Amino acid sequence: MKYELPRENDQQHFMSIIEKMSGQNIRLCYQCGKCSAGCPICHEMEDSPNQIIRYIQLGLKEQALSKNTIWLCASCQTCSTRCPQQLDLAKIMDSLRILHQQESLQQNIPFSTSAKDFGHRFYNSLLNGLQMDVRSNVNAFSDLFLKMVRHYGRQFETGLIYNYNVNSGFLFSNVLKGPMMLMKAKINLIPEDVKRREKVEKIFSKIEQLEKSEKEKR
Amino acid sequence: MKYAYFPGCSLHSTAKEFDLSTRAVCKNLDIELVEIPDWICCGSTPAHTTSELLSLALPLANCTWAENNHLDVVAPCASCFSRLKIATLEVQKDADLRKKINTIIEGNFEGNTKIFHLLHLFSNGNGSAEKLKEKTKRDLSTLKVVAYYGCLLARPKEVAGVVDVENPQSMDRILNKAGLDVLDWSHKTECCGASLSITDKKVSLRLVHEIIQTAADAGADCIAVACPLCQSNLDLQQSELKNNHGHKYHLPIFYFTQLMGLALGLETNKLGLKRLIVDPRPLLKNKNIIGIEE
Known part of the structure; x- marks a missing residue:
């Protein structure tokens, strides 16, 4: 593989952003590869975790952010626990995801709570077909998960899965399990009534404002 | 003993x-649990992969109530426990961050309250384990079980509070005290794939298969877990798997509390056994642990 390395200042710049976000000294990594040897999902990754760390050290931002690696990471913490230099790799993966979300135009995943709106999107989804890529799946899942929490105060699994399926185009994925889970009373059809919903909304909007002003300062 | 109880969404x-x-x-x-009134979601993994502030504010909004009422928190969900404890540790280390979070949640969290996982409650030398052994009513010695901890009850070390991250023992000890035949095996702390079961099914199935197969090869009749996501991944996806001979697996995935309850002689309908997808009742009847009609 052949990469053109950025100038030294740019190299340092990208590494220092990630170091600041994650609180980790990425220079400490000497590429022993123990993180990748223990990673349960390394087989499916385009680049292994230690390669991602090397990209950061060399300032290769595009390479570090574009691989499926950071989206497949399940935050199992095996790498962080075993690193001989005590680097918290899972935290670094979090930082890369957050940076990616901040820099790409955040795709706004539609989210519906009414049947009519839902039907409309269901139809559109039939027309648009499948989105197979793990990055957009993980993004959609996280985004919808947090939207549910923001709206209801707690997770509402039925709403999450249905919104997620319509968005990803996997319309019937996990749906066959729905009746079984309903029978076993494992999922609720109606979200729980949390009395502090406004408080949750306040937490979300305050953080949004804070992060926006911090970003503008940078 | 009295604790603030944070059940979590699952x-x-x-x-x-x-x-x-x-x-x-x-x-x-005799452990009293007081559910935190109007608790909110801890944000789980989607929060810490989206915004650090959110991953601290959501858990601490719940811990504040416990602290104001001078109670330590107990959470049975591995992910809730991990998020609550990490958030508490982070603001203990950093006073500025604590101030910032308190402004966001409009609270006054000091970081004094302790966060426990349910496993700690029965294994931290407070006498519950001995009580469990004394009060055992059903004989479960014929039931061969492996204890599956998954990720967040073993890692990170300072959060999970384990001696050996590669070989945790708390659940093994509890199940031992409850009289079960606890087997040694290799996949105690392997990852089940967490929410990849939704976002990348193929990867998740491979990981789940490795765990189920290893447990079966070790000679286990069932698996004990202490995390709702581990449970649902191993339980829900099991019907899609086959062993080397083309046979389906039939390994019930119990919460460790259900097994404790069985040992204590509690009625099966109070333990929610019917709700498990892989029905454990045929196995339990076979071993004469519960009656035919239950």
Whole structure:
């Protein structure tokens, strides 16, 4: 593989952003590869975790952010626990995801709570077909998960899965399990009534404002 | 003993049986659980992969109530426990961050309250384990079980509070005290794929298969877990797997509290056994642990 390395200042710049976000000294990594040897999902990754760390050290931002690696990471913490230099790799993966979300135009995943709106999107989804890529799946899942929490105060699994399926185009994925889970009373059809919903909304909007002003300062 | 109880979203939906059996077992062992009023979601993994502030604010909004009422928190869900404890540790280390979070949640959290996972409650030398052994009514010695901890009950070390991250023992000890035949095996702390079961099914199935197959090869009749996501991944996806001979697996995935409850002689309907997808009742009847009609 052949990469053109950025100038030294740019190299340092990208590494220092990630170091600041994650609180980790990425220079400490000497590429022993123990993180990748223990990673349960390394087989499916385009680049292994230690390669991602090397990209950061060399300032290769595009390479570090574009691989499926950071989206497949399940935050199992095996790498962080075993690193001989005590680097918290899972935290670094979090930082890369957050940076990616901040820099790409955040795709706004539609989210519906009414049947009519839902039907409309269901139809559109039939027309648009499948989105197979793990990055957009993980993004959609996280985004919808947090939207549910923001709206209801707690997770509402039925709403999450249905919104997620319509968005990803996997319309019937996990749906066959729905009746079984309903029978076993494992999922609720109606979200729980949390009395502090406004408080949750306040937490979300305050953080949004804070992060926006911090970003503008940078 | 009295604790602030944080059930978390899963225990009110996909893992109701974990909630049921936790309450039943704690009551039997004289541990009082006070559910945090109007608790909110801890944000789980989507929060810490989206915004650090959010991943601290959501858990601490719940811990504040416990601290104001001078109670330590107990959470049965591995992910809730991990998020609550990490958030508490982070603001203990950093006073500025604590101020910032307190402004966001409009609270006054100091970081004094302790966060426990349910496993700690029965294994931290407070006498519950001995009580469990004394009060055992059903003989479960014929039931061969492996203890599956998954990720967040073993890692990171300072959060999970384990001696050996590669070979945790708390659940093994509890199940031993409950009289089960606890087997040694290799996949105690392997990852089940967490929410990849939704976002990348193929990867998740491979990981789940490795765990199920290893447990079966070790000679286990069932697996004991202490995390709702581990449970649902191993339980729900099991019907899609086949072993080398083309046979389906039939390994019930119990919450460890259900097994404790069985040992304590509690009624099966109080433990939510019927709610498990892989029905454990044929196995339990076969071993004469429960009656034919139950």
